[in-house]
Amino acid sequence: MQTQALVQAWLARLATERKASAHTIDGYRRDLAKLLRFMQTQQIESFDALMPGRMRGFIAAEHRAGLSPKSLQRLLSSCRSLFRQLTREGLITHDPLAGVRGPKVHRKLPQVLDVDEATALVEGEGEDALGVRDRAMLELFYSSGLRLSELTGLRWLDLDLDAGEVRVLGKGRKTRIVPVGRHAIDALRALGQAQGRDADAPVFRGRGGAPISPRTVQARMKTLALRQGFAKHVHPHLLRHTFASHMLESSGDLRAVQELLGHADIATTQIYTHLDFQHLAKVYDAAHPRARRKGS
Known part of the structure; x- marks a missing residue:
């Protein structure tokens, strides 16, 4: 099978089997x-003919570009994921990226x-209909x-306000349950x-x-931040970072x-700090500035 067809087959599997998003x-x-164009210019006709030295040249060329x-x-x-799949299927006999590392990020x-x-x-x-919606939206962003x-x-069936929980569908179509703080619960009930x-x-x-x-959502957050005189660029992911x-x-x-964030790899979470671990809902209730229940 030609390289282009192998790539298309792998992308199709990502969509159907792994439920990867269109993005x-x-x-x-x-x-x-980019890899296919490089192979074409180098007259490399199959992935099995790719060697680590050629892949280093490919990465160096992209860096120079x-x-x-x-x-x-x-x-x-992206290349590693494709090569792993081709290896599992017996379509290549070696790892073209063995020993190849990219620049430090x-x-x-x-x-x-x-x-x-x-x-x-x-x-x-404020207390008008738009204000009630925006308050609930911001509280939930920061709360969870x-x-x-x-x-x-989110749909209402995803929320259990009595239990203080929300069920969300995250990346890779993975579901997780996240606690919802008291202030967010109150705002969602009002909504x-x-x-x-x-x-x-x-x-x-x-x-x-x-x-x-x-x-x-992005436009509303920008408007609300400007109205309150925020110097920082306020956007939805800023509240996730803040949380x-x-x-x-x-x-x-x-x-x-x-x-809580739904990160598959703990290394992704380590951009926030380099600390160690313990227990989930208990930590949430004790630590989040707007999650503490009344009387706690």
Whole structure:
């Protein structure tokens, strides 16, 4: 089978078997298109003919063309994933990336809000219908560290406000249960009273009752931050970063925060700090600035 066909077959498997998102598959497709172009210019007709020395040349050429260290690492990851699958299927007999490493990526701690800033942002909304929705949205972002796609996809049946839990569908279509703090529960109950809580209805609605779009959430957060005079660029992922940072500062429990964020690899969580582990819901209730229950 030709190299292009092998790549297309692997991308199709990602979509059907691993339930990878369209965004993820597009990223793999762009990376592997670079590899196929390199093979064509080098007159390499099969993946089995690729050797580590050639792959080092490929990475060096992309680096000279201006690809950043982070993008080069992603390119290597895409190629490794393909080569692992081809090895499992017996279509290549060696690892073309054996011993090949990309440039070191220096990861910085993401910008976050401090506790006073986060509190001012989530409490800064009015009592009209839009204000009630935005307050619930911001409280849940900060309370539970959700991704933007997880929040916009929420339906009322995903929330158990009595138990203080939300079920979210994360990356790779993996489901996880995340605690919801008291302030967010109160804001979500107010939202439910204002707009109704049909089980299958979106929690956060846009025009015509459809789920709110990611672009609308981003625009609302920018507007609210500007209205309150924030100097920082406020966006949905900033509240996720803030959630993670505040949890780690208070608890030192890296493994618990990894589970709360839905990170498959703990190395992803380590961008926030280099601390050690303990226990999940207990840590959440004790540590999160807006999760403490009444009387605790």
